[in-house]
Amino acid sequence: MVLSTKSLPKKRRASNPLSLKDIFMMLPIVTYPDKRLKAVSKEVIDFDADLHTLLDDMYETMINTNGIGLAAIQVNKPINVLIINLPDDDEEGTQDRANLLEIINPIITHSEGTTVYQEGCLSVPKFYEDVERFETIGITYQDRYGKACSLEADGLLSIAIQHEIDHLLGKLFIEKLSYGRRKKFEKEYKRMQKELKAKK
Ligand code: QAP
Numbered sequence: 001m002v003l004s005t006k007s008l009p010k011k012r013r014a015s016n017p018l019s020l021k022d023i024f025m026m027l028p029i030v031t032y033p034d035k036r037l038k039a040v041s042k043e044v045i046d047f048d049a050d051l052h053t054l055l056d057d058m059y060e061t062m063i064n065t066n067g068i069g070l071a072a073i074q075v076n077k078p079i080n081v082l083i084i085n086l087p088d089d090d091e092e093g094t095q096d097r098a099n100l101l102e103i104i105n106p107i108i109t110h111s112e113g114t115t116v117y118q119e120g121c122l123s124v125p126k127f128y129e130d131v132e133r134f135e136t137i138g139i140t141y142q143d144r145y146g147k148a149c150s151l152e153a154d155g156l157l158s159i160a161i162q163h164e165i166d167h168l169l170g171k172l173f174i175e176k177l178s179y180g181r182r183k184k185f186e187k188e189y190k191r192m193q194k195e196l197k198a199k200k
């Protein structure tokens with residue numbers, strides 16, 4: 001018998017005799033204009049093994065697609081879960097897993113100032129545009145064990161958290177563009193999708 005990835009069991013965690021618990025699954029990313037991105041995500045109640053598996057698979061998926069942030073709804077799980085792993089400040093800009101933030105059921109408690117940053121999104125591939133956000137925010141949230149946490153963020157972290165919380169509300173960064181820039185985006189994005197289809 002030939003062992004291919006196809007023959008691997010879909011649920012590979014609990015009571016798996018082959019001990020495949022270290023194999024993560026790449027999850028398909030839902031991309032615009034898929035309507036599933038518009039759903040409002042639901043609160044997480046159970047901080048169980050399924051949640052931990054999802055978080056681990058989201059991390060694998062994000063890293064392998066060169067992402068720095070990902071919301072569960074982007075992998076077709078409309079629950080209030082997001083992860084962020086910013087690159088290090090040094091020249092290499094490597095992503096250290098020790099800096100991974102797993103944020104569940106976040107609530108913005110306060111916000112201040114405004115800032116503009118050229119954002120992108122794994123669900124809107126190959127498109128980047130300036131977006132205005134709060135400069136600093138405070139949030140409360142829960143970690144993967146359900147423990148209550150809070151943090152203050154500014155800079156890129158603040159922007160990333162706001163971008164991902166928008167996903168939980170069914171919002172994409174392109175919805176924050178001016179009418180003119182949004183039109184330009186729709187035209188460019190459609191053209192790109194046509195080209196991708198022609199290649200297939
Ligand atoms: C959200 O975005 C974000 O188009 C995370 O081809 C945005 O990880 C956080 C990506 C701005 C902070 C500032 C996008 C990868 C990744 C693409 C991402 C692409 C490949 C986007």
Ligand code: CO
Pocket residue numbers: 120121122123163167
């Ligand atoms: Co995004």
